[in-house]
């Protein structure tokens with residue numbers, strides 16, 4: 544099974560596309576953002592440490608996220624099913640550390656998928672995103688609304704807005720992406736691993752485009 548990094552700005556669809564591909568092909572989906580939010584919800588030391596960075600739209604320190612990723616990747620499940628890394632790496636030091644981790648656990652990175660989406664649509668997606676408090680299903684108030692406002696179609700749980708999806712924090716997250724994460728495009732392009740995928744379509748059309756680009 545191929546191993547992927549999904550790269551792209553906030554709201555590019557990394558999480559949505561990871562879920563769809565993992566469901567179709569069985570990959571282990573590793574989202575550093577989801578893991579950090581689960582720690583915040585459980586109010587662990589790690590969650591408390593991460594909260595101030597996340598709510599400000601800033602990156603959590605490299606050491607903290609690297610430890611999470613190493614633990615998530617070094618499993619038999621990942622070795623048999625392959626992985627999709629969603630939201631990691633986000634800095635060049637994180638990418639170098641990932642190379643070393645993959646060597647150590649004897650895994651190979653096959654493709655880095657960059658989802659390209661214009662800034663206006665990113666802001667619309669993020670500020671309209673809603674998430675189920677119980678099962679984590681993701682909706683959008685315009686693009687993929689639930690049947691009943693603020694109620695999850697799948698489990699009946701209530702929907703909430705992520706604390707970092709306010710317009711001011713979204714602007715800061717986009718700034719941080721341009722400054723700290725965009726250099727990864729050149730990093731992976733120079734190694735022949737980068738695959739650019741247009742990410743502006745609606746969910747199902749977007750997934751079809753992704754599969755076409757990956758020859759799946």
Ligand code: AP5
Pocket residue numbers: 551552553554555556557558559560574575576577579596597600601602603604605608629630631632633637668669671672673681682683686687707716742743744745746747749
């Ligand atoms: P994280 O949770 O990873 O946030 P992000 O990278 O900012 O990305 P998002 O999750 O907001 O967007 P997405 O691309 O997954 O889009 P989605 O599929 O939901 O990280 C959060 C924070 O954690 C960071 O700011 C940082 O503080 C910390 N962190 C995480 N990783 C870190 C790291 N490596 N280093 C340091 N700190 C780290 O889609 C968005 C919306 O659009 C949804 O509502 C969806 O339904 C809708 N939508 C509409 N059409 C489509 C379509 N075609 N495809 C996908 N979605 C669509």
Ligand code: MG
Pocket residue numbers: 557558559574576
């Ligand atoms: Mg996400």
